[in-house]
Amino acid sequence: MIQVVRYVAVVVATLTLVGLVGVAAAHITPPVVLVSDRDVLTSSLAGAQRLFVREVRLTPAERQAIQKQTGWSPDEDFYRFHIGRDAQGRSVAATIFLTEYTVHGPLRVAVALGPDGKLRGATVVELTEETYSWVRPLLDPQSRFIAANLGKGLDSMGQFYGQIVTSLIQRAALLYDVGVLKRGDSA
DSSP: OHHHHHHHHHHHHHHHHHHHHHHHHHOOOOEEESSOHHHHHHHHTTTOSEEEEEEEOOOHHHHHHHHHHHSOOOOSSOEEEEEEEOTTSOEEEEEEEEEEEETTEEEEEEEEEOTTSOEEEEEEEEEEHHHHHHHHHHHOTTTOIIIIITTSSOOHHHHHHHHHHHHHHHHHHHHHIIIIITTTOOO
16 A cells, blocks of 8 residues: 555656646746737727727637637637727727737737728737747738738748737637627627
8 A cells, every 4th residue: 555655656746747847848938018008009999089898708609600610719708809989989990909829928919900890900919039039020011921921031930920920810800700790799
């Protein structure tokens, strides 16, 4: 019986050490905030006279439809859209902040959408020190990477993060379509 207890203690200690090594290997570096949420909202909702926050909670059917359509499973309890309206109460634009967690740390993007759900712009808001050098070419306004240059002149990590940004933009548009437009909440 004592040998079994010792064996279990050794196994637990070994698994604990392996777990600690795995956590240390993740090596997440400090965050770098490229632009504040306030500045993003000010520019992406330009022309709005009033601002509203709309929290969208997806139904199980909506989650399943999104997963079936795209392969992505929405995992947040709710998604928060910042909606700007003009003086007459009409929607001007909506902005959502989405984050993708990678082994190198989180990448946070703000996506601005028009009242019809069409992309108005995207801004990388926050990333880590380590990922900055890979994402920096994507931030160059001359690159127009989304439509034309994804993969051209980028190393493999730049391409990887370009795909993540593109995926976050697609998710934002889909969430707006399912959670706001199809519910008739954009008017």
